[in-house]
Amino acid sequence: MLSCKLKIKQIAVFHTDTKIIFSILPKQKRSSCPLCNKYGNRIHSHYVRSLADLPISGKLVQLQLRARKFFCRNKSCPRKIFTERFSQDILPYARRLCRSIDVLRSIGLEVGGNKGALISRIAGNPVSSSTILRLIQQLEIEGTTTTSGxxxxxxxxxxxxxxxxxxxxxxxxxxxxxxxxxxxxxxxxxxxxxxxxxxxxxxxxxxxxxxxxxxxxxxxxxxxxRYHLHVNLRDAFKRVLHKHSTTLKAAFIAFSRPGNREPLLEEEKARSLPTPKCTSNSQRQMKFEKAKELHQQGYRIKTIAKMLQAGPRTIGKYIQHDEFPKRQAPVPQVTMTNFHEFREYLPKFYGKQDYPTLYKNIRDKGFNGKYTQFCSNMNQFIKPDSDNIFLPKLSPIKTWSTSKISFMVLQPEDRLKKTDQAFLKFLYNKAPEIKAAVEMAVQFKSLFKNKEEGPLESWLTRALQPESELRSFAQGVKHDYSAINQVVISVISxxxxxxxxxxxxxxxxxxxxxxxxxxxxxxxxxxxxxxxx
Structure with missing residues (x-):
């Protein structure tokens, strides 16, 4: 079983249900001192040393080696007594043979400590994860001294x-x-x-x-x-979309109209509540305003949530607040108003104008209440009765996040879904400034295809113009011009x-x-x- 190069002999074998024990004796007549390398052959004493080996038929194998201690013959050596050394397979202080160590170390290098311990247990050579990590740490692996350049x-x-x-x-x-x-x-x-x-x-x-x-x-x-350049480009375009969040929000609403995308009118902007100063997400802002508008028309929270693709709790939170981000709605004053004088006037315009516009109109005609009082009276006035509880079914409003749009505009058109293609064309038609930024971004991405000198400088000249939406990104490119130009002309990636x-x-x-x-x-x-x- 053991390597013939090991100078040992077997004297007994013991079997149990889970283990095979070999009792062995060394055959070498002398051993060298680990300090002075002088050979010694005079035995001082001996002790039993346990060594683990590779398993046999799923059983653990243990070697009981009767190791000897020798006197050092060198009188000037500080070590007077030393334990005999073996040239191969058994290392000093080791608890297992070298071949067992190599197998466990290989397992650890492939799958790590915890998985290595599990595999070693299945293979019949159980050790802990700490043992495997310790074996890996003992291995000397250094980086490459020379490179290709x-x-x-x-x-x-x-x-x-x-x-x-x-x-x-x-x-x-x-x-x-x-x-x-x-x-x-x-x-x-x-x-x-x-x-x-x-x-x-x-x-x-x-x-x-x-x-x-x-x-x-x-x-x-x-x-x-090149990858991080594309990431930086997408981030720059997302900032452009945040800058034009009002236009983007209006495009979402107009694009989702029945009859496919009526033109954006100026009065479309007046059909939404004033945009909060701190908003940075046009998609959430649009849902907030649309939820309040639909609730005022009498739709239930679950219906609004399904149409806007949001949670009922979110819609309920939006309805409870007058402004976005959430702020506590002012408590309406309990005072009498002349709202009843406009009960015949309001139905003519309900559904065509939103609450702020209706409030402004009746305010000019002599309404003496505040906006919150108007909303409270209006909600009671249009509350559907038992004979008219079914309102027209609403079609969902399709929205895209700014991250999604930034990916879409840099993709080839044939890779996009038809809905995405239609929305981008609609957005470009209604927002020329966004279309110009997209064209600039696509031109930058195309610079890497032909591997020619000069196109980057021409692109920078156009992108650094004051009216350019990607001017800040172009300034970063200019600052790192030499490295980025190598991306344009080189195949190194x-x-x-x-x-x-x-x-x-x-x-x-x-x-x-x-x-x-x-x-x-x-x-x-x-x-x-x-x-x-």
């Missing part, structure tokens, strides 16, 4: 939003070169100074990476990350780095919080070496 740099999160590290990938060999414990410019600089062969760096758009690359290399070519970051995340999650930086680094570098082979 073209690397990619990106950050990854120890814990998102708190602390980050840096991953460095050889883009030509497609393997992880090293991990850095932070994303500071000086750390990257010191690493680059040890690798003078690097001439091209594809990096995240973080200023720290830009600074570290410039200080750590001699005029290395910097290439910005940071996509390989993003893939390696995803692998790193999977490894980090396997460790269940036990993956401190040295352990995680060994796991990632081992995974990269195995993949490279």
């Amino acid at each position: 073209v690397i990619g740099v990106d950050d990854w999160a120890f814990k998102k939003g708190r602390n980050y590290g840096t991953i460095i990938v050889d883009l030509e060999r497609k393997k992880v070169v090293d991990l850095l414990p932070d994303r500071e410019a000086d750390t990257l600089k010191q690493w680059l100074l040890k690798h003078p062969e690097i001439h091209t760096v594809s990096r995240d758009r973080a200023s720290a990476y830009s600074k570290g690359t410039k200080e750590g290399t001699k005029e290395a070519i910097e290439v910005a990350d 940071n996509g390989q780095v993003e893939g390696q970051v995803n692998k790193l995340k999977n490894i980090k999650r396997m460790m269940y919080g036990r993956a401190n930086f040295p352990l995680l680094k060994k796991m990632v570098l081992h995974e990269s070496m195995v993949h490279q082979k």
